[in-house]
Amino acid sequence: MINPSSDAVVVIRGRGRVSALGLESDWNAAASPFSAHPAGLPVAALPAEAEAAVATLRQAHPAYRQLDRTVLLAILAARLSVASIANENNRATDNWQLATGNLAVSIGSSRGATGRLEEFHAEFLADGRVPAAASPLTTLGNVASWVAFDAGQTGAAALSHSSTCSSAFQALGNAVAWLRAGMADRFLAGGAEAPLTAFTLAQMRAIGIYSPFEATNWPCRPGAGRPSTFVLGEGAAVFVLERGSRAALQATGATALLLSGVGFGFEALGSKTGLSPDGQHFQQAMRAALQQANAAPTEIDAVVLHSPGTPAGDAAERAALRAVFGEHLPLLLSNKWLLGHTLGASAALSLDFALYVLETQTWPTPPFETDVNGPALRPVRRVLVNAAGFGGNAASVVVARL
Template identity: 85%
Template sequence: MINPDSDTVIVIRGRGRVSALGLESDWSVAASPFSAHPAGLPVAALPAAAEAAVAALRQSRPAYRQLDRTVLLAMLAARQAVASWQLSAARIELPVGSGQLPADNIISRNNLTTDLTTNHWQLATDNLAVSIGSSRGATGRLEEFHAEFLAEGRVPAAASPLTTLGNVASWVAFDAGQAGAAALSHSSTCSSAFQALGNAVAWLRAGMADRFLAGGTEAPLTAFTLAQMRAIGIYSPFGATDWPCRPGTGRPSTFVLGEGAAVFVVERGSRAALQKAGKTALLLEGVGFGFEALGSKTGLSADGQHFQQAIRAALQQAAVAPAEIDAVVLHSPGTPAGDAAEREALRAIFGEQLPLLLSNKWLLGHTLGASAALSLDFALYVLETQTWPTPPFATDVNGPCERPVRRVLVNAAGFGGNAASVVVSLGV
């Protein structure tokens, strides 16, 4: 457990995302962002403007043209995160480790543009590390190479390096201008992004890096992956325009697949320096993990033991009591068993009077390895704006709240009985 009296804090200094809601940071929406896939299922695919940004990024360098869509989404979100960090660095001074941010890393707001595909948003620092999670990695390219093998009996030499999970973080690091620090890729199904974030926090607290780009990415809207999700028997029966993903509504199952990425700039900072400056910051207070070994295809117990372990570990690391949590961004994928198990886990910890329950999956679908990162981005939006969109269907999520939201718990879970939870706050 981290000493709660320690001066060290982990600060979220920048963030970026790409999803069915596009590239903007606003989470409000007027109409269903879902669309119909050629496979006959509703999906949460990128809108036209975001799709154009991905296409432009792919064409910006010859080497990028061969990359999987999962990698490109991560790179695009990372560029947004760095641009966001540069803006915040231009506004405030925040100690990192034992020193100050280098003067040449402080970028004037007037020097920033919004074209994330033709400018390299580089942190240009030797101590920048990268940690990216993805459940399935280079799904599209893997399927393309396999189809080519079945048709022609051969594959190109680039097939192996382009489909290993490690190429996600390594390309993000290259695009960010990294010079020799770690580039780590993680896969633990749908909690992958929090595994990546937890690893980043551990490295920062250990002094093994001063700054991380950390998050998650997934581009699973391929025919084979959709067929896999349909085979499990959990896919939503609702059409794309009828808000097909409905967490917290019970039966039928309303799982819908989506694509996207979210990446954060996280740094080691000083609580005393923040307090002295009177600055408010987004703090990553705790990261916890839980595991169950049940021998089932999903690894899920009825009372969500892995959720309970992860939540308790995150609360302990943050040194906060359950009563200090104002809201929970649920994993809640819209499956009856999954939704119910998470709520039972919450009752075991919070009692019958649960905090405000929030979800963004009714807007994004389930983005697998990116889902935890996108949930974290949603939590930070709630902390900053004190607002959240209301679903157009009856559910137990995204209702009204009678008190300010100052501290949020974010949950994630995946096949194999693993769960992860993060505590974030707006504080000094």
């Protein structure tokens, strides 16, 4: 439990993202950003502009040519997060990178190097050979370690986390704990996932949750009820986190975005793909995040839902919300109808969406009937963000505008 009277805060200094909406952060799309995968399913793949940025990055260093797509997305998002600070301060990115001695990296990914692992396995089945680079290029740890390498890190730790679809919040929670303990001065923390392979899509289809709608017809529809409208996406979001002083920030009069609470939940279930009807793990995670943020439920203005478009999952999260907030819920928001479900990156991209809402007080309206992204109830100054995944785990984060 964080001492609520403490002056210490965790500040979100910068952020970068890459997703089906590209590299921008206005969170609007005139037409469905989904496309048809060769496997015959709708997916939320990167658009041409973002794809070109990934291709350029792959050629930026000889070692990068062999990296998995998940790793490249993480590096690209991390670079953009640092560049956002440079743009804000009108200074070169390299100036920020001079103080990397106590920079730490914490990146979440549900599956890690999906594409490269499948390629190496296919080669092994074909000729019985495995390249020497296969193992180091497919460990989960190589996601964070390459981000650290690209950022010029010269000390502290590079940590990779995997806890299915809440992986990014596991990474952020670790970063918050380290910053508050003084074990690092700043963190690059977030999540990345590039799961759009035929094998991964077949796994999602086998569960029986994939959307029946065409790519051009907004196939992912959280909060819309039946049928299930899960759609797989790819992307990454990374944040620059720093330890700061609330009093010092208030003295400047500048707007600051604070990561004020992180909470986790777990429910032991026989089915590792299921969850309880009342979302016990969601309830635990939300209450823990609120307690750490020293915030009452009535002080939360909006919730960015995990809500992947599966009827059972959507209903369980809403039941958990009613248990925590009562029948009068905060504004319910979602970005998955624009991005699909990006697995281990989804929580980070949801957080990026929450920060956009805090900064702009705006959000896009879905072109289908749903209970998300409705009209404003009141000014949004504090947002709770949810994430959950297979295995009965959930995580929640509270972010606020100072």
